[in-house]
Amino acid sequence: MREVLDDIDRWRAQNKRIALARVIDIDGSGPRDPGAAMAVNEDGEVCGSVSGGCVEGAVVTEALEILNSSSSGRIVKFGYSDDEAFAVGLTCGGVVHLFIQPLNW
Amino acid sequence: MIYAALADRIRGNKPTVLLTVIDGPNTGSTLLVSPDQRRFPTLGTLGDEELDRVAARDALGELEAGRTSVRSYGPSGQVTPEDLVDTPTVRVFVESFSPPPQMIIFGAVDFTAALARVAKVLGYYVTVCDAREMFATKRRFPMADEVVVTWPMPVLAERGPDLGARDAVCILTHDPKFDVPAIQGALATSVGYIGVMGSRKTHAKRLERLAEVGITKPTDLARLMSPIGLDIGSRTPEETAISICAEIIGKRVGRDVPSLANTCGPIHR
Known part of the structure; x- marks a missing residue:
């Protein structure tokens, strides 16, 4: 979380809407532990990371969708098989569970 | 809000x-x-x-x-x-x-700068301590969060109660005036890692000096990682810093790592 604070502060000062994605759980092998955070603003700018770079692109898509809906947040799972919600995967074979929500608090 | x-x-x-x-x-x-x-x-x-x-x-x-x-x-x-x-x-x-883990490094030597740098990468709050004003300067250790000019005891008396399993004390001075009180002070805390630099010969001599001040309990001596670091053949200060930090990680999570303290034979081959 610490590493995303400066960018988030800057975006908030610019009145940008922001989504926060945090790793809440890992099954098997995963590159980042629970608590790893990434933030996305309404323009699609990104800071932080929730994996070794494997799923960040898909997280941006999901985060923007949440920002542009009335969602108060949802759990999103990224795994290694193609029948997961997204066709992106962790090369290490683990499953990462994220909670993505608007940072309106 | x-x-x-x-x-x-x-x-x-x-x-x-x-x-x-x-x-x-x-x-x-x-x-x-x-x-x-x-x-x-x-x-x-x-x-x-x-x-x-x-x-x-x-x-x-x-x-x-x-x-x-x-x-x-x-x-x-x-x-x-x-x-x-x-x-x-x-x-x-x-x-x-949680607040970041602490690393207190005793001894303002050339290994100290490398260790402080690697510890910062790992997120430690780094304090460098040496009694010699000429060596313990912020200019020599800009990467450290604090550089204090004093003897080990006052630092450990002040910080000791806060030290726990995630924290580390690294004693890099080879000076008996300095390393014996540092070891004594560190053993009185619950710090998770105590590493002491020196050759196997230095370590053997140090054990004698520790015995002179009454430190002989096997459970105390077992806490001392000495010679400090893993047996990975590190030579430069930077490589040594990596071997120390890798040992700290291994000890913290309870892995069986090839610590120099548990191996024998020459440190440098």
Whole structure:
């Protein structure tokens, strides 16, 4: 979380809407532990990371969708098989569970 | 408002735990809790007063242990299985923000700068301590959070009570005037890692000097990682710093790593 604070502060000062994605759980092998955070603003700018770079692109898509809906947040799972919600995967074979929500608090 | 308070606490290295409902009624709502309720009372709500109370209590336990986890409750904080029948489940993400681990390095030598640099990469709050004013300067160790000119005892008397399993004391001076009191002071704390630099010969001599001041208990001596670091053939200060930090990680998580303290033969081949 610490590493995303400066960018988030800057975006908030610019009145940008922001989504926060945090790793809440890992099954098997995963590159980042629970608590790893990434933030996305309404323009699609990104800071932080929730994996070794494997799923960040898909997280941006999901985060923007949440920002542009009335969602108060949802759990999103990224795994290694193609029948997961997204066709992106962790090369290490683990499953990462994220909670993505608007940072309106 | 909660985010601003959270950012403030994280930057100030103040222990804090953030609770977020990730599933169930009031998904997305947050609660910010600190152990210092008097100066920093709980902020926010998970949507139910009783749930707030029960979850905050559990969260402080998680914070104490430095754990981040997901916990499940009934909508009013119910936790026993019979109370949870036929009620929706509230899943709460409990995220602990502990102050960074501390590394205290005794001895302002050339290995110190490399070790301080690697420790910073790993997120440690680094203090460099040496009694020699000429060597213990912020200019020589710009990467350290603090450089203090004093003897080991005052530093350990002040910081010692805060040191725990995640923290490290690294004694890099080869000076008996300095390393014996540093070891004595470190052993009096609950610090998770005590590493002492020196050759195997230095280590053997040091054991004699420690015995002279009454440090002979096998459980105490077993805490000393000496010679410091892993047996990976490191030569430069930077390589040595990596071997020390790798040893700290291995010890912390309880892995069987090839510590120089547990091997024999020459350190440099």
